[in-house]
Amino acid sequence: MRGIISFxxxxxxxxxxxxxxxxxxxxxxxxxxxxxxxYDEDTTTMGVEAARLALRSSGVDPRALWFATADPAYLxxxxxxxxxxxxxxxxxxxxxxxxxxxxxxxxxxRTALESGGPTLVVAADxxxxxxxxxxxxxxxDGAAAFLVGGEGDGPVVAELLGTASATEEFVDxxxxxxxxxxxxxxxxxGETRYGPLAAQAWKEALGSAGIGAGDVxxxxxxxxxxxxxxxxxxxxxxxxxxxDLAAAVGNTGTAHPGLLLANELEQAEPGQTIAVVxxxxxxxxxxxxxxxxxxxxxxxxxxxxxxxxxxxxxYATFLQWRDMIQVQPPNRPEPTRPSSSAxxxxxxxKYGFVGSRGTESGMLHLPPARVSIRPEDELDGMAPAPMAxxxxxxxxxxxDRLVYxxxxxxxxxxxxxxxxxRLPVELTDVDPEAVRIGQRVEMTFRRLYEAEGxxxxxxxxxxxxxxxxx
Amino acid sequence: MASHGIKxxxxxxxxxxxxxxxxxxxGTDDLLIDASSAAFASAGVAKDDVDAFWLGTASSxxxxxxxxxxxxxxxxxxxxxxxxxxxxxxxxxxxxxAVASGAYDVAMAIGVEKIKDSGYQGxxxxxxxxxxxxxxxxxxxxxxxxxxxxxxxxxxxxDELRMVVAKIAEKNHRNGAxxxxxQFRRExxxxxxxxxxxxxxxxxxxxxxxxxxGSAAAIVVRAEDAHQYRDDPLYIKxxxxxxxxxxxLIDPDYDYTAFPECxxxxxxxxxQAGIDDPRSALAMAEVHDCFTxxxxxxxxxLGFCERGTAWKEVLAGTFERNGDMxxxxxxxxxxxxxxxxxxxxxMHYECWLQLRGQAGDDRQIDLSTxxxxxxxxxxxxxxxxxxxxxxxxxEVG
Numbered sequence: 001m002r003g004i005i006s007f008x009x010x011x012x013x014x015x016x017x018x019x020x021x022x023x024x025x026x027x028x029x030x031x032x033x034x035x036x037x038x039y040d041e042d043t044t045t046m047g048v049e050a051a052r053l054a055l056r057s058s059g060v061d062p063r064a065l066w067f068a069t070a071d072p073a074y075l076x077x078x079x080x081x082x083x084x085x086x087x088x089x090x091x092x093x094x095x096x097x098x099x100x101x102x103x104x105x106x107x108x109x110r111t112a113l114e115s116g117g118p119t120l121v122v123a124a125d126x127x128x129x130x131x132x133x134x135x136x137x138x139x140x141d142g143a144a145a146f147l148v149g150g151e152g153d154g155p156v157v158a159e160l161l162g163t164a165s166a167t168e169e170f171v172d173x174x175x176x177x178x179x180x181x182x183x184x185x186x187x188x189x190g191e192t193r194y195g196p197l198a199a200q201a202w203k204e205a206l207g208s209a210g211i212g213a214g215d216v217x218x219x220x221x222x223x224x225x226x227x228x229x230x231x232x233x234x235x236x237x238x239x240x241x242x243x244d245l246a247a248a249v250g251n252t253g254t255a256h257p258g259l260l261l262a263n264e265l266e267q268a269e270p271g272q273t274i275a276v277v278x279x280x281x282x283x284x285x286x287x288x289x290x291x292x293x294x295x296x297x298x299x300x301x302x303x304x305x306x307x308x309x310x311x312x313x314x315y316a317t318f319l320q321w322r323d324m325i326q327v328q329p330p331n332r333p334e335p336t337r338p339s340s341s342a343x344x345x346x347x348x349x350k351y352g353f354v355g356s357r358g359t360e361s362g363m364l365h366l367p368p369a370r371v372s373i374r375p376e377d378e379l380d381g382m383a384p385a386p387m388a389x390x391x392x393x394x395x396x397x398x399x400d401r402l403v404y405x406x407x408x409x410x411x412x413x414x415x416x417x418x419x420x421x422r423l424p425v426e427l428t429d430v431d432p433e434a435v436r437i438g439q440r441v442e443m444t445f446r447r448l449y450e451a452e453g454x455x456x457x458x459x460x461x462x463x464x465x466x467x468x469x470x
Numbered sequence: 471m472a473s474h475g476i477k478x479x480x481x482x483x484x485x486x487x488x489x490x491x492x493x494x495x496x497g498t499d500d501l502l503i504d505a506s507s508a509a510f511a512s513a514g515v516a517k518d519d520v521d522a523f524w525l526g527t528a529s530s531x532x533x534x535x536x537x538x539x540x541x542x543x544x545x546x547x548x549x550x551x552x553x554x555x556x557x558x559x560x561x562x563x564x565x566x567x568a569v570a571s572g573a574y575d576v577a578m579a580i581g582v583e584k585i586k587d588s589g590y591q592g593x594x595x596x597x598x599x600x601x602x603x604x605x606x607x608x609x610x611x612x613x614x615x616x617x618x619x620x621x622x623x624x625x626x627x628x629d630e631l632r633m634v635v636a637k638i639a640e641k642n643h644r645n646g647a648x649x650x651x652x653q654f655r656r657e658x659x660x661x662x663x664x665x666x667x668x669x670x671x672x673x674x675x676x677x678x679x680x681x682x683x684g685s686a687a688a689i690v691v692r693a694e695d696a697h698q699y700r701d702d703p704l705y706i707k708x709x710x711x712x713x714x715x716x717x718x719l720i721d722p723d724y725d726y727t728a729f730p731e732c733x734x735x736x737x738x739x740x741x742q743a744g745i746d747d748p749r750s751a752l753a754m755a756e757v758h759d760c761f762t763x764x765x766x767x768x769x770x771x772l773g774f775c776e777r778g779t780a781w782k783e784v785l786a787g788t789f790e791r792n793g794d795m796x797x798x799x800x801x802x803x804x805x806x807x808x809x810x811x812x813x814x815x816x817m818h819y820e821c822w823l824q825l826r827g828q829a830g831d832d833r834q835i836d837l838s839t840x841x842x843x844x845x846x847x848x849x850x851x852x853x854x855x856x857x858x859x860x861x862x863x864x865e866v867g
Contacts, residue, residue, distance in 0.1 A: 331591050338602030346601040366720055367603060373717035396619055396726065398671040400611035402592065412607050414615065414726075422722045424605055424612075424853070437618075448602065456602040 008053025140250025144258025223279025475742025484513020554849020614671025646805025682807025
């Protein structure tokens with residue numbers, strides 16, 4: 001029995017109030033909020049955050065990592081390798097990108113459910129469009145991760161009952177690489193294509209699962225075409241269609257089926273049947289049934305908790321973060337690109353946030369050192385100290401309004417880790433006025449800056465979001 | 471294994487210092503020529519009389535060629551040294567050891583920085599190749615961590631402490647206003663400084679050192695030769711240097727209210743010079759006031775007052791030019807300006823003037839009871855710094 005062993009959804013901290021769009025532009029926007037990836041996030045870093053949540057709930061080592069996004073940080077270079085490094089997966093674990101299309105998120109999940117070995121599927125997206133457009137307002141940013149495997153790999157919390165796929169070539173939504181906006185054909189055309197495809201795939205999936213529509217407790221339904229999704233919603237004949245998180249998060253594209261499924265799994269009881277129906281250049285359907293193991297499953301940080309705990313970002317800042325408006329940078333030299341060879345030598349530190357601890361003194365060294373600051377430790381008398389999942393508290397902090405930053409000011413804190421150890425570290429997802437001594441923080445994988453096309457990834461600290469009290 | 475020092479073995483026989491300011495009309499070469507010419511003239515020697523040179527610059531040039539080319543030094547050794555903001559002092563330290571060893575008879579230490587050609591505000595050192603994980607924070611922000619830490623440790627109100635460090639800037643501006651070589655010649659009240667916008671923690675731009683171009687130079691010989699050149703040389707009593715482990719950044723016991731590297735360098739210098747109580751032995755000190763909280767903490771690190779009391783002594787006027795322990799009588803980094811590689815030698819230049827009674831009527835400190843001076847010059851940040859301390863005096867013994 002193959003299925004989902006663990007999962008995690010990631011919703012970034014910032015929200016754009018849709019009404020703020022019309023407040024500035026005179027039109028556009030709407031009601032509610034959408035999630036916004038911070039200036040120091042991209043699909044890779046959000047994928048890391050979702051994957052960390054998934055892996056921390058299972059303790060199973062994946063043998064493959066698949067990453068899907070319609071907004072890859074790099075082309076040519078694999079993005080999944082940075083996620084692989086941040087998760088400290090074994091080098092024998094393959095890491096692949098599923099590139100480009102919104103459909104690749106649910107496609108990767110279905111492929112993993114139908115293949116062998118424990119596989120970590122990660123999907124992330126940053127959705128936007130030109131100011132005042134529907135995509136800008138209704139899109140959302142986020143990520144989801146699923147560890148998929150069989151009973152031999154770990155307790156399966158949702159087993160796969162059946163799948164179906166329907167494919168047809170028609171140009172409904174399209175985007176050229178590098179373009180800030182997505183084109184869309186006249187809406188009623190797409191509706192005529194998606195309707196029959198959905199009916200066909202739905203029937204086939206129910207058949208392969210050996211159940212009827214009435215046996216489905218909830219359908220996770222999403223897609224790239226709003227009208228078609230609405231129409232299909234009325235035709236499935238299921239007891240309930242899942243909350244699409246449109247009011248608070250928006251449509252997170254490639255990540256959305258996973259984010260909605262994670263949200264449902266976090267609220268589901270054992271023995272429930274969940275269908276996932278995704279409309280994107282055709283239709284994908286998965287049918288899952290939760291198992292008794294779900295009762296014992298504890299998410300590290302639920303989607304609902306993240307949705308409930310966000311903070312607003314102004315529309316002006318949102319536009320800056322999305323490169324829609326350029327602002328005057330500080331008169332400081334821009335940062336230089338990291339050295340690939342230096343970064344490779346420091347891979348465990350830079351991507352995995354692994355320091356070293358003196359075997360005699362217990363003194364934590366960040367970055368890892370060969371020579372201890374405590375005399376009792378021998379040369380190289382150090383053990384690796386993975387610190388990414390260790391909580392910390394702010395000892396003191398400062399606000400730097402002089403230093404170069406994509407989004408000044410820089411909030412910087414000296415933090416002490418639980419169990420000993422200290423690091424001066426930049427804070428993120430924080431309002432300068434709200435920082436205080438003693439505040440609980442946790443580490444988060446971020447994009448510090450980009451120079452000469454090379455993205456500099458490293459860790460920052462953020463106010464604790466985990467209900468586990470990291 | 472010990473730091474023995476070279477007390478009274480080496481003497482400074484001449485010094486020169488350019489004006490520190492935004493020298494839009496002078497390049498690195500001009501500044502080096504001006505400072506060295508002034509030092510040659512001060513010592514009464516020609517450039518060919520100097521056997522070896524130590525050039526300190528943080529980022530205005532590489533190698534000894536930076537000096538030997540503009541000065542057209544023929545067949546002379548020139549060593550370029552760099553040690554963060556203590557670069558100029560490091561040049562003097564190396565030149566002094568060179569003559570003390572007997573390797574050379576006459577050596578020059580010269581420091582220079584041409585900062586204002588970068589096109590950017592502030593100090594910006596070109597980074598070495600890196601893995602991208604170094605913290606992104608200005609020095610001002612790192613030093614701003616001192617204020618809340620000190621306030622918490624010693625139970626001082628943060629607003630009051632903010633005013634205390636502004637008083638340090640006010641004093642240094644007052645001193646700089648009298649100094650024709652200083653970058654800033656205007657007085658600035660502590661109240662005005664407190665009203666300015668914060669740029670790093672609670673620090674304003676006027677809590678930071680002045681960003682200036684400049685150069686300063688010293689010529690040293692063995693002490694027994696000094697009187698061949700002049701009747702009033704300045705003797706080196708101590709030269710100490712501590713380069714830290716960087717442990718303060720990761721040590722949970724470090725609390726940002728002291729700079730252990732400076733305390734250690736001070737203690738070593740006092741040992742070398744045979745000083746038990748610096749407050750009663752020293753007539754003055756030039757210290758590294760890169761940011762106003764730095765000067766406050768240094769008063770305790772260098773033993774000028776007890777831990778937790780410097781803020782009171784600042785308010786009591788102890789460190790004013792006419793106070794019990796004059797600090798930064800030339801205006802310090804704050805008002806004299808901070809061309810990185812030159813600053814350490816500029817500090818020695820002020821001692822050179824003051825201890826020999828040459829500072830001028832309006833600036834001259836009282837030497838009736840004490841005649842030693844201390845120079846403290848650091849580079850780096852709280853938790854990871856290098857620190858230099860020297861002690862100078864007009865007499866042997």
